[in-house]
Amino acid sequence: MKKILFLALLVSFTLFNSCSVDDNTADFQVEFLPIETVEIPAEFNFGETHEITVTYKRPTTCHSFSSFQYVPEENNVRNVAVINFVTLGNDCETLEDDLQSESFSFSVLDTEPYTFKFWQGKDASGQDMYLIYEVPVNN
Incomplete structure (x- = not known):
């Protein structure tokens, strides 16, 4: 649901800004920011909902939180990244x-x-780096 809302917001904002008679450049961009730390339960309880908190560094005053990129993979693997809007021209x-x-x-x-694989940026060779947590589930 958050992905759909984010995409709808992104498309509507882009369409609104693309109608400018001055130029066709957007006034913002989307940027992934590395996750510094994670607060995650040591174990989950089946059928319950748990809160997971991530901390990241905001590099400038033009960065603002947008959403998470949350990508489920096979075998209960989840990739998580922080997405920020970055206002341009300010x-x-x-x-x-x-x-x-x-x-x-x-x-x-x-x-x-x-x-859970929490994105921490790229290393010197351009490979993605992750904080990885395996969380067992209680029945």
Whole structure:
């Protein structure tokens, strides 16, 4: 549902801005930000909903939280990344250690353990890096 809302917002904002007679450039962009830390339960209870909180550094005053990219994969693996809107053309101030926390709810619908991969950016060779947590499920 959050993905659909995000995409609808993104499309409507882009269409609105693309009608400018001055130019056809958008006034914002979307950026993934590396996750610094994660608060996740040590175990889940089957059939319950648990809150997961991530912390990331906001690099400038032009960055604002948009949503999470949440991608389920096979074998109960979940990839999670933080998405920010970045306003362009403004006087952005660089921020030092401006930690932001955001949470999402996770419903446990399987009795097998879940593996969460929280995106931490790319290494020197361009490979994605992740904080990885395997969470067992109590029946």
